[in-house]
Amino acid sequence: MNETSFFDGLIGVASSYAGEIDFLILVVLVSVGVWFIAAEVVFFWLILKFRAKPGEKAQYIDGKDKRHKRWVTRPHFAVLAFDIAIIVISFQVWHHVKIDLPDNPDSELRIIGQQWAWTFQHPGADNVLDTDDDIFTVDDLHVEVGKTYLFRLEATDVLHSFSVPVWRIKQDAIPGRSITGWFQPTEAGAFEVQCAEICGFGHGVMRAEVHVETTGEHTAWMVTNAPAAVANLEVLNNG
Amino acid sequence: MAELATVPVPPPHAGEEDHAHHGPQGWLKYLWSTDHKVIAMQYMFTGMFMAIVGGFMAYVFRMQLAFPGFEVPGFGMVSPGEYNALVTNHGTIMIFWVAMPVLLAAFGNYLIPLMIGADDMVFPKINRLSFQVFFVSTVVILASLFVEGGGFAGAWTAYPPLSASAEYNLTDLGSTLWLVGVGLEFVAFLLGGINFITTLMNSRAPGMRAFDVPVVVWMIVIASILFMLSVGPLLAGAIMLLFDQTIGTGFFDPAAGGDPILWQHLFWFFGHPEVYVVLLPAMGFVAEIMTTFARKKLFAYKTVIFTVVATGVLSFFVWAHHQFIAGIDPRMANIFTITTLLISVPIAELCFVYIATLYGGSITLNTPMLWALAFIAEFLIGGVTGIFLGAAGATIYFHDTYFVLAHFHYTFFPIAIIGTFAAFTYWFPKMFGRMMDDRLGKIHFWGTIIPFNFIFIPLFVLGMGGQHRRIYNYEHFTELAGPGFQNMRVLATVALLVMLLFQLVFFYNCFKSWRSGKRASSNPWRANSLEWTTESPPPHGNWRPDKMPVVYRGPYEYSVPDRDDDHWPQNAPN
CATH class of the missing domain: 2.60.40.420 (Cupredoxins -  blue copper proteins)
Incomplete structure (x- = not known):
């Protein structure tokens, strides 16, 4: 029973639940990885795009307008959705490893x-x-x-x-x-x-x-x- | 000014002429001054000195990890006991004697009165007492390193029974002095917090409404409230632990009917809000700097304030995520997984708001702005790696590994180091009346940021490889002693050495700019908030008596349409 995980090369997988924990870590890695890369890309793009140019004034945006605000509110609902997915998988792993003890241990x-x-x-x-x-x-x-x-x-x-x-x-x-x-x-x-x-x-x-x-x-x-x-x-x- | 200490609600701009000539003169004024700016500098320089102490400790134990068995230049051989004492006191000092005094006390003291248009704090004598207690606590913690048996070596979390008995920790006097020092430090910040909150409530300039207050002032005050609400249980716990150590009580001793896990609850009930106590001031600095150098209004000011309040409230319900595998009822982990992942929502929201603020801006990348932007870029790494650790299932593996260590350094380093450098370089002209050298500032910036990532990214990998914390020599572990892992340890250490070396540029820049920098005008950055309406540096009493500011608008009115000027100071009538 030789499972593979993205930890290959770093550390072995040698128990029945090691693979589950690794899977949870992979799920978190992918979901936060997407967010992280998206946030950094937007961030650096904004810095490059809106560098000060002579004679050009910055825009006046107070963030109260719904059309503007949704650029912040929609992502944060999406963050919440990812959180819930992670919570569900984490619960399953946690229950299996830490709460549900085997009925007939050898x-x-x-x-x-x-x-x-x-x-x-x-x-x-x-x-x-x-x-x-x-x-x-x-x-x-x-x-x-x-x-x-x-x-x-x-x-x-x-x-x-x-x-x-x-x-x-x-x-x-x-x-x-x-x-x-x-x-x-x-x-x-x-x-x-x-x-x-x-x-x-x-x-x-x-x-x-x-x-x-x-x-x-x-x-x-x-x-x-x-x-x-x-x-x-x-x-x-x-x- | 001293009279004000007994006046519950000081009239705005009170006692201007009196206090210009009162109080001690000469060098004594630095010892007994009640001027918030002098006290701010006392906190600042004490904090910076302690940062050097804490940095030296990091140098010693990183050298030991990279080159085990060799003498560390400037220290000598590192014994396992000394190693434990070094990591313990590095953590303690960096959080309680660097992050807290610099972010909260130094900048809180300096900025709050200046940014709300007050001539000083409302309780100047309590303010002075706060620093004096803090100074005593500094002497105590430094003394604890040199007593017989050495400094306390039970980790900065001081879990009993190890911390409770010299029989176990072998640092009899060191652990008691450590506890006394930390306890005194808490008292100092309670005194300071009272002042911050009261001053914001009572001493705002005429015309300044709640939502005209700059975000950084709100953040520092909310941080003080969080601190004051969370520190009580730990202060009580610290006294219980002191009794366990010295007079034989058994609050945390299972043999005497006590419970070691009780300490963990008391510690982390404070310890997690504490993260936000230091985070909020740093986020405040970043808001001020980003709006100034992007010439932009802060995106959704009220959302920021309410989000911070929500974060603060939620931060009181996440503490047990530090204890998932500590022996608490495993069903409790479910609750704390939910609250911990939920707190990612307001924090993500804050990051989104800051990023959105850049949109449509006119961005100038000078030294303070680089630091502020780096804060966002680096703090995001600290934030997203926290999700791994908030999920209880993943923490079974990651708990107490270098993954945790790298995660919280990616939060604390942006907060305490990047945030401080951002604020220091931004307000330097106001504090010292001189401009800092921008070229040297940028050299220092890149010389700090690049090595920082080379220190901690390898540590993430080591943590994923199963390397646990607080082990003085990994040669004893066959699974961890391989050349691949050892090379990463060496890489992290070399990066640390490079980073420490580049701090010399900072000190040189400070000294050079302070001596011979270009004289700063009152408002060199063309910013809006009130501290820029007075001279650089501000006189005693902050404004000349006839020039106390009156406020007409919020602090972020940059690039307002139909105005020629791209900034609109808060005190300008039109």
Whole structure:
């Protein structure tokens, strides 16, 4: 599932809703682009056309006449129409990404921001969060491609913001609250997490990675990193 | 003049002879003067000094971003903590100590009495107090940069819990001084705002009706009203935050039952109207300059005033668009998406009115006019990019990226820099009695405008590429460290250096013109409004006692048919 967007070359598209957000941005770009170019063209044309010439007086237009005023009122109704179109599409995207959570997510995660690292709590083999086989990692999130994830985003000290640019996901993490969101990765690979809310001295290095794996890779990772297996390994190493 | 402070409604043109000889003499007059023009200059030069400070900060962190790991000449190595303090104080200083004092306080003070035909503000002592409080706030914010631990480093928005506890921000004294400085600055502008509003209401020249007042005066006064209505909650919030920092209260501390998001609401309830507080004076300058140099009546004067009032009202209902993904109820984002996109309508209308004013004009492209036109051309970019960010769906991606940063610099730079240069070059002959060198002015203009675009267009692209703000070194991020992105950072930094270099032309031009420029007549631009009916520079009391103006018409009667002269001053009986 390799969608293309006008961000091609700048940044990848790697989640189910990234394409929708890009489409909204494209719609805005086209509608405001038309206005912007039209306004600038008229503006520069007027400056060129009405340069002062010796002996020629400017016109006296007070803008009260309806015939003149409509040059301003009609465009502004048109601006309103474009605004409404943008609002409608923005609502759809916003609802899909931020309000309508998936009914049957494949799995659930907990993401915890603290100065200056991300802790990820994976549900482990039983696929239930907050049980003994949960896998905790720091700065490495492991998910399976194509699966839908519900996450609970928390913070322990100050505000942080969980942002994975290729997924177009961003949500602030707030101490004292647990914010629910979702994502569905569509591309396998390793992608970067940036903290998007200034969180102190180490904000600039608060980087993590998401590892989007195929089913086989993900199962293998779960097996080697299951708490029991890790404990055994530690016994072997220390023993 | 001092007596007037206690007189609720001063009679027009009161006390002319008295106050010419009252008040402190010598250098003391600059410290204790109640003359609105002296206070305006105090605000102007303090603001310009702070612009140099804020510009130096931009130089340091742009150098760090372009050449990470190298010493910045004139500063040294930039640590992550210092980087955070630099971006924090750059934003704080540029908005609260440059845009506000220069656009609102300096030009408001200078222009309001002169343009409405008054001899001074109605509360001259409050006016002086306003500057003195502002001056103290300047000392406090500058001091905060040099205390142990360094300046506050929690971003100019100062979100708690980071800003509330030294345990988190590591700048114990810096963050407290920052908050005290900002709080004092608000007090100064509350005092100034009272004066602006009262003066416009009570001290207009005989004959000047509400719609004979120049647009810039309306805009500055409406901006003051917006400021005074919006700053209360933030001032209260600032005191709550100060208590959280110093005496252990927990207004914004979730562990103590507080709520960090409450601060964001208080901050942005002020923070968004604040954008219009600084925008309106700049739009006012542009209206005065465009009408003068296009020799045109302002298109639809009343529409402009009513549109500005509508913008002002609407600006109180858009604040949460800064918080779409901050953890507010996501359903709230719908409401704020609607209000935010709606505010584009009056702002677009204002731009259309200004563009329409050019139609049929007789346009002279001198330095002030170039600045005024550049304001429109550049501000349009800031305006249209705001639509991306007003749409909540797109903000999921753009929030806190360089796209946002580039967007608001395309609004604030036209407002605070282009608008200021437009006004400064336009009113320079009135302020200092000398003409500015137009050729040097144009060199400075192009040397500022072209690099400005080369700074911020690359930053739009970086933002689209997913680069977040306030990160001191992008080498740590593999997706952002590539040569394509790094080249854009270098381009932006080099453009900034070029732009800063060209500011030397401005200072040289100011100094040279002030010393040896051509003497300015009272009305060198053949403009209509009242400040051009007195000497350049105006005497104490603004007009000679027997020459106080009387107003017969609005300020934009240019190129009136059947008149030989293409301007018609407001005070000319016929």
